Amino acid sequence: MTEKISSANDAFKSPAKRTAGSVGAPRGLGSRTEKQGQRMLGAEAVVASLEAEGVDTVFGYPGGQAIKIYDALYDSHQLNHVLARHEQGAVHMADGYARSTGKPGVAIVTSGPGATNTVTGIATAYMDSVPMVVITGQVPRAVIGTDSFQESDIVGITMPVVKHSFLLQSTDELTTTFREAFHIATTGRPGPVLIDIPSDLAGSEMVFEYPDEVNIPSYKPTYRGNAKQIRAACRLIEEAERPVLYVGGGCVISDASEEVVRLANLMRIPVVTTLMGKGAFPKSDPLNLGPVGMHGAKYSNLAMTEADLIIAAGARFSDRVTGKLDRFAPNAKVIHIDIDPAEIGKIREAQVPIVGDLKGVLQGLISQLEKDDAHPNTQTWLAEIDQWRDRFPIYHPGLKDAEDEIVPERVMMELSRQLDPASSIVVTEVGQHQMWAHQFIDREKPRTFLSSGGLGTMGFGFPAAVGAAIANPGAQVVCIAGDGSFQMNSQEMATAAINGVPVKVLIMDNRCLGMVHQWQKLFYDERYSQTLLEPNPDFVKLADAYGWEGKRIMHPDEVEGAIAEMLASEKPYLLDVAISREQNVYPMVAPGSALDDIMGAIDVAVGAVRTDMPASAVPQTSPCATIDAQFGGRWEAQPGDTGERMSAEEFQAEKEGAR
Amino acid sequence: MKHVLSVLVENKPGVLSRVTGLVSRRGFNIESLSVGPVEDPTMSRVTAVVDADDVAYEQITKQLHKLISVHKITDLTDDGAIERELVLFKVNASPERRNEIIEISNIFRGKIVDVGRNSLTIEATGDASKLQGLEDLFRAYGIKEIVRTGKIAMSRNAKD
Numbered sequence: 001m002t003e004k005i006s007s008a009n010d011a012f013k014s015p016a017k018r019t020a021g022s023v024g025a026p027r028g029l030g031s032r033t034e035k036q037g038q039r040m041l042g043a044e045a046v047v048a049s050l051e052a053e054g055v056d057t058v059f060g061y062p063g064g065q066a067i068k069i070y071d072a073l074y075d076s077h078q079l080n081h082v083l084a085r086h087e088q089g090a091v092h093m094a095d096g097y098a099r100s101t102g103k104p105g106v107a108i109v110t111s112g113p114g115a116t117n118t119v120t121g122i123a124t125a126y127m128d129s130v131p132m133v134v135i136t137g138q139v140p141r142a143v144i145g146t147d148s149f150q151e152s153d154i155v156g157i158t159m160p161v162v163k164h165s166f167l168l169q170s171t172d173e174l175t176t177t178f179r180e181a182f183h184i185a186t187t188g189r190p191g192p193v194l195i196d197i198p199s200d201l202a203g204s205e206m207v208f209e210y211p212d213e214v215n216i217p218s219y220k221p222t223y224r225g226n227a228k229q230i231r232a233a234c235r236l237i238e239e240a241e242r243p244v245l246y247v248g249g250g251c252v253i254s255d256a257s258e259e260v261v262r263l264a265n266l267m268r269i270p271v272v273t274t275l276m277g278k279g280a281f282p283k284s285d286p287l288n289l290g291p292v293g294m295h296g297a298k299y300s301n302l303a304m305t306e307a308d309l310i311i312a313a314g315a316r317f318s319d320r321v322t323g324k325l326d327r328f329a330p331n332a333k334v335i336h337i338d339i340d341p342a343e344i345g346k347i348r349e350a351q352v353p354i355v356g357d358l359k360g361v362l363q364g365l366i367s368q369l370e371k372d373d374a375h376p377n378t379q380t381w382l383a384e385i386d387q388w389r390d391r392f393p394i395y396h397p398g399l400k401d402a403e404d405e406i407v408p409e410r411v412m413m414e415l416s417r418q419l420d421p422a423s424s425i426v427v428t429e430v431g432q433h434q435m436w437a438h439q440f441i442d443r444e445k446p447r448t449f450l451s452s453g454g455l456g457t458m459g460f461g462f463p464a465a466v467g468a469a470i471a472n473p474g475a476q477v478v479c480i481a482g483d484g485s486f487q488m489n490s491q492e493m494a495t496a497a498i499n500g501v502p503v504k505v506l507i508m509d510n511r512c513l514g515m516v517h518q519w520q521k522l523f524y525d526e527r528y529s530q531t532l533l534e535p536n537p538d539f540v541k542l543a544d545a546y547g548w549e550g551k552r553i554m555h556p557d558e559v560e561g562a563i564a565e566m567l568a569s570e571k572p573y574l575l576d577v578a579i580s581r582e583q584n585v586y587p588m589v590a591p592g593s594a595l596d597d598i599m600g601a602i603d604v605a606v607g608a609v610r611t612d613m614p615a616s617a618v619p620q621t622s623p624c625a626t627i628d629a630q631f632g633g634r635w636e637a638q639p640g641d642t643g644e645r646m647s648a649e650e651f652q653a654e655k656e657g658a659r
Numbered sequence: 660m661k662h663v664l665s666v667l668v669e670n671k672p673g674v675l676s677r678v679t680g681l682v683s684r685r686g687f688n689i690e691s692l693s694v695g696p697v698e699d700p701t702m703s704r705v706t707a708v709v710d711a712d713d714v715a716y717e718q719i720t721k722q723l724h725k726l727i728s729v730h731k732i733t734d735l736t737d738d739g740a741i742e743r744e745l746v747l748f749k750v751n752a753s754p755e756r757r758n759e760i761i762e763i764s765n766i767f768r769g770k771i772v773d774v775g776r777n778s779l780t781i782e783a784t785g786d787a788s789k790l791q792g793l794e795d796l797f798r799a800y801g802i803k804e805i806v807r808t809g810k811i812a813m814s815r816n817a818k819d
């Protein structure tokens with residue numbers, strides 16, 4: 001091929017071209033608000049700056065050093081302030097707002113404890129590259145550094161978990177600081193930006209002059225992918241026989257779903273999605289192999305392992321995806337596309353690194369491939385994957401479960417069936433329920449599945465769901481929660497009730513910290529140290545106390561109706577679903593194991609049973625019969641053991657008799 | 660291997676801790692550090708020596724580049740850059756041995772900056788190997804105290 005660089009560049013002349021300049025510009029009127037040029041207090045200028053940025057909703061909690069800002073907020077017609085019940089809740093709400101819309105989330109809190117309460121929320125947003133601006137009140141400049149009342153060095157404390165931060169030094173810098181903060185938060189690889197505002201500045205007079213432009217010479221993210229690298233990538237794609245498109249959160253952030261779909265279908269490349277990438281590629285597309293990694297399907301993990309080419313699109317080879325690194329995709333070349341150059345080569349060497357905005361880079365790849373008249377070369381590969389898919393399904397209706405127990409996988413499938421996969425928004429907490437949601441909730445569109453991936457923050461999901469529901473009025477927003485996680489920020493039930501936010505919470509109630517319990521069961525000799533939550537509070541009464549609707553179900557027959565009732569409710573609704581404590585999430589790649597070293601995958605060649613259970617997973621003291629029933633009456637770890645077993649009912653009866 | 664990093668940063672409060680915090684957070688020890696303003700008063704230069712293999716070093720520089728306060732990073736490890744440190748030695752020196760020490764100091768273009776009853780204080784600048792040589796010679800007399808600056812470095816590139 002003898003193409004000129006200029007010809008490859010044509011790819012970028014599409015109207016969708018984005019640059020740091022266009023992406024980071026104020027969403028609002030910028031300098032054209034009616035407040036431009038007016039004299040006002042610093043606090044009023046904070047509000048005016050948010051208005052100039054087009055902000056409509058802020059989440060927060062007041063206090064002494066933020067009181068002037070709150071006083072100014074009182075007069076704003078544009079800003080809707082949502083009062084959370086804990087600053088962590090406020091920041092997660094801003095996060096849910098941002099993840100579900102792509103717009104920056106904004107939170108305002110006071111100094112000291114108000115500020116320190118935001119740290120987990122900021123770190124959560126940082127790990128998942130969520131655009132956010134957090135405004136903290138600070139003690140007056142004159143007493144900074146004297147341990148004055150409610151003073152904390154929040155710029156110092158948050159330094160490792162912000163994209164950037166500012167300690168405002170003068171009202172002269174106020175408006176440029178806000179412009180820069182929003183620009184930095186929303187461009188390049190997005191992230192949280194903190195602005196710490198000493199209260200004396202909030203009380204000082206100034207003239208409000210909002211800038212539309214930013215000039216940060218040291219910050220120029222690369223949006224446009226290198227044309228030569230794009231051609232090199234095309235060559236690899238054209239040659240590949242066993243390619244996999246590995247789709248991460250970057251595809252969501254870059255709004256590149258359409259391009260991912262086009263590329264995958266043009267070259268018939270199977271797609272795996274990370275937790276953060278879920279929704280960027282529609283579930284209905286047969287090329288979608290779904291989740292990959294620690295709790296991914298066996299066929300997705302096999303595809304990764306056997307691939308000869310991995311196209312990493314906005315994904316970062318997290319350890320939850322790769323498993324043991326030196327056995328990860330041993331024969332694959334890697335094309336790594338990311339807007340953050342530091343991600344490329346960090347974990348896995350890339351043969352073709354492309355720094356740039358995914359949407360544009362993928363458009364470039366597609367038009368180059370079209371120009372080359374490239375044809376898919378993957379029939380054999382797809383046929384092989386299809387065989388794996390048939391043989392190792394992620395769930396099998398024939399799996400034997402105790403008949404009177406609600407099976408978590410089936411709850412997820414039923415919820416998924418009743419939800420519109422394109423318009424509803426599912427938010428998860430962290431734990432087993434999160435993985436089941438990842439495995440079984442179908443999504444067609446990006447920004448409809450929100451989960452704390454990088455930090456894995458219990459307590460994120462519920463407030464984030466409230467934030468998403470506020471940002472998307474009319475959308476069906478469901479939080480899939482664990483009983484442990486939900487109790488970390490359940491105070492936000494008040495926020496939802498008072499603001500009339502009809503968010504739905506479905507608790508997968510196993511009365512334990514299930515994910516940790518699972519590890520203890522598999523790897524720590526069933527020593528359940530501090531993971532049992534029994535007895536849980538009566539969640540239905542809790543719902544009632546906050547003015548919510550609520551219901552508890554314990555029998556499989558109730559699942560379908562209860563979910564329907566929950567989804568039909570116009571009020572916030574809590575559905576407490578009792579499941580067994582003994583349920584584990586499978587398949588599972590044990591931490592430190594290779595990606596194809598999978599336990600608990602179903603193998604229909606053996607039957608509707610989970611196979612390859614490690615010896616340590618065979619329970620020593622737990623009710624053998626229950627487990628046996630679940631695994632179809634046999635353990636692969638003891639293939640020779642075909643002796644008589646007690647049925648689950650017999651076991652239960654004996655246990656009860658013994659009491 | 661040791662890398663000499665020259666980082667041009669915004670001259671603002673907290674920037675040094677952003678830079679050093681990032682390096683240590685990513686698991687590297689800073690062996691030597693010096694900071695000072697440059698020709699443009701809005702900027703400072705941080706010169707740091709870190710011990711890291713090439714992959715790790717690349718990761719540190721990429722991460723440093725992401726700091727909004729960082730303008731430019733130059734690797735002064737291999738290009739025969741001009742490297743200087745300044746050392747103050749306080750050396751035991753009885754009156755009868757003073758001259759020997761002064762002579763050694765002269766050979767190394769050191770400067771006598773203070774004379775005590777039984778000690779001499781010598782200021783010396785140079786690259787690490789020269790200063791090490793001087794230190795080794797002074798050891799024979801007994802060194803009471805050493806204070807040294809971090810390394811500073813500048814590329815030899817005579818483009819302008």
Ligand SMILES: Cc1ncc(C[n+]2csc(CCOP(=O)(O)OP(=O)(O)O)c2C)c(N)n1
Pocket residue numbers: 429430431432433434456457458459481482483484485486508510512513514515516
């Ligand atoms: C804030 C926080 N603390 C601790 C953990 C460690 N952790 C991960 S999953 C988990 C258990 C979660 O329990 P639950 O919310 O009930 O979900 P389940 O696994 O039972 O579905 C814990 C404690 C965490 N991820 N986040």
Ligand SMILES: [Mg+2]
Pocket residue numbers: 431482483484508509510511512513514
């Ligand atoms: Mg639980």
